[in-house]
Amino acid sequence: MKFLDEFFNYIHALDFDKLARLFWYFLIFEFALHFVFDLLIVSLWRFVKRFRQDRIDYARQALFRSRPLVSIIVPGKNEGENIYQLVTSLREQSYTNFELIVIDDGSDDDTPTICRTLKKNGLIAMYLRCDVRGGKASAANLGLRYARGEYIVHLDADCSYDHDAIENILVPFFYDSDIGAVGGNVIVRNYQASVCTTLQAIEYYNTISIGRIARSELGIYRVISGAFGAFRRSALVAVGGWDIGPGLDGDVTVKIRKLGYKISFEPSAVCQTSAPKTFKALIKQRLRWDKSLVRFRMRKHRDVFYPNETFRWSNFISFVENVMYGFVFNIKWFVYLGDMAFNFTSTLPFIILMNFLMYVFVNYFKFLFFSLLRDRKNAPVYYFLPYIILIVPYFNIFLRTVRLIAHFQEIVFKASYNDPWNPSKSSRYAREMKL
Amino acid sequence: METITNIQQQKEAHNDRIVFGHQVYGLVGAQMAFRVELLVGFDALIIDASDPDFTRLAIRKIRGHYNPELYLKPIFLINHRQVRDTLIDSLHDGILFSYDHLAEVSKKVDEMFMLSTQLDQHLPTNYEAQVFKKVLNFMFTRGRKVFTPLLDVNSVIGYSYPELSVNFERQEEAQVLDILDWAEKEGLIWPDFHERVYLCNNCSGGYLSYREVCPHCHSSNLASQDLVHHFPCAFIGPISEFKNPVDSTLSCPKCNKQLRHIGVDYDKPSVINKCNNCSSSFQDMFVKAKCMSCEQDTDVQYLVSRQINTYRFTKKGRTAAVNGFFSSSADTEDIFGTVPLETMRVMLHYAMERLKRIDGLRTNVSVLYIENMYELVHRMGTRSKKPLLTELVNIIHETISPQDFVSVETGMVFYMTLNDMSLSQAEKIVQGLDLKLEQALNKNFNGFKASIRTNTVALEPGIPVADQLQKLSQALYADR
């Protein structure tokens, strides 16, 4: 009680200058750049969307009038069981003119038997098998090579899809002919499995998808999730398909952006994924994701920053935003922590508590506000309310630390080239060629 | 016949026969082979085997005949040239190097005759049993104990059991397997696995041409090539896309780099097939089997798989030639317009109860047996059996009154009830029916002479139905 009294007295005594000095990180990066900005853009999006509705309806009609063939490509290793689930869920799709191409990247279980049976029964159009694993990029490229559709939809075998997901992800192509690729909205299916998955569900819900809506509106959306993305085949072929990963999803998006295409995010094209159930698995996943920022933004595609003939402001801003949010702000956060720890050692508990309260408030507000805006929810809003408090340490300590480690590993050791995600035969080359 | 010059004195040569002691050997010439019935009177036959085609034809005609006096005849070959022919090799009784050897074979002829007198004379009443009994008779007189499948290019399934197969046309060979299955079920023979064959599901032919075909259009015009994965850029595609028109090097169509060392900068993780007909690409080809007999193209999974066994006689089988045998599967044929024999028994039982109670009621039961039905089925193939029986049942129904029942047992024996008439009236009706069926059969099947036996009894109250029926049918075979 005494602590709380002291805390309130301390806060009460702060004037604006002092407040700005003590909570500069929150005020500048979290409140102004994230919270207010996102809020503004998303509100604007909801507002404009109403006026777009006619054009969207028209685009949907155009899609069903021309009914282009869509090739759904699903690369993977040992995904037999998942493929069976996927095939059943795809049979429910409202858009039916698609061919399903499964690429078996060297499975060593009963995947070939399952897939051949499905193919015999006409549930898979094409089953392509490589006897030795070549990595996700080559598997996807093999699918692309034999796809006949005008549009390519890339799916993960372990995800499931709303019955109108394929339809909705195709509509933007008919809305704007400059759009070269569309990202689907990924939500967490197993949000009840553990605290870890619940927190990720909130993260996908609040940050990832809202962030993507905002970036898509600003024309700087850049990572089409591998779990659910649609591409114009011509665009994908023009960039030579996928290059070696990890992070190939972001990479291929950037390559398409460089050709001058727009990239769009479609919140109504919903895909449910299974998030990692344990923090250990989550760390592994995020280390991989975060390394790709360094590898692709700052290394492979650094020409985006150069004023050459392919220079585009949107790409430049997209990259700057990405590097700022993902890299610089993250470092700043640790700078802020150091600043507080060294310069305000005596009042550190108060500062931490105040930060915590502000973050909690912002997160609750964001969560409730965004809940009003979205149409598709995977769970009742109240389910998540008790967990919002945990989101604060999850974001600010857990994710930030993982990110810092990832960036450090990648900058210093180029660790992603050793990732077992790729077979070593490919990784070696990626490193040698400085990809 | 210039070959008959140095015959010893006890031999007497004629144009078409040789008399040796008490035996008369018939010489089977070209004209004889077409009228094999004329050969019945000889003790044994000699075929001039210088022409294998003629020999084969003559042996088929004789061994395939339904008359035991023909098919059991000892056959010897003279002027035999060593030509591999499964049928000829298995169905003659000896090779004569000259007529001087007659003394050696004459003992064998007598032995075979003695054995044939021991044979059970009854002809079983169903088709499979009739064919099998015939083969049993032949094998018994030759002391053969094993059915051995022989590789035979003349058989449509690739194998033949000569003793059995000779009774069937080349395209009917699969029926041989049916008969053997039946005999195995009857407990007459015992199988030992020999081989497995896959047969056309349309015509049971075994000559199939297997081809890998396109899963989409089933064309066999396919081209197969390696898939190449270029590691540095993750491009993967058919090797033709890596080739250039100038030299033999491979270069990547995505990144233009030259491929150098398999396993280091590229590998071949799989193959891809392209159909030149519909230009679709795929990895898994279909395998189809085209039947060389009926041209049907079948998915291999729908081919009929059959086991080719070596069969040995069981104890029952060993004695069946002499003791005869009763087929335990003497089933009622399921023909439209008939009732199962079991049902008829029950009905007769009730009819008998009524006879006991009501004076003046009369019920007769008749049996009608087409003795040489086997000959017809043999001629037309087993598949024609059912339509033929249906036709015969129709004729019977035209004759008897609507409330009477017909039952067909194992394809040869018809039972029918004849109610409310005296025995002599019933007998008259059955006689008429006999004539009608005979006429119908003889008219429809050129050269066939139907041999029909009938018997009619009045149902007697007090004696069990089964006993009365047995008496009824026993009378049919009694005078044989």
Ligand SMILES: [Zn+2]
């Ligand atoms: Zn084809």
Ligand SMILES: [Zn+2]
């Ligand atoms: Zn290449």
Ligand SMILES: [Zn+2]
């Ligand atoms: Zn056939």
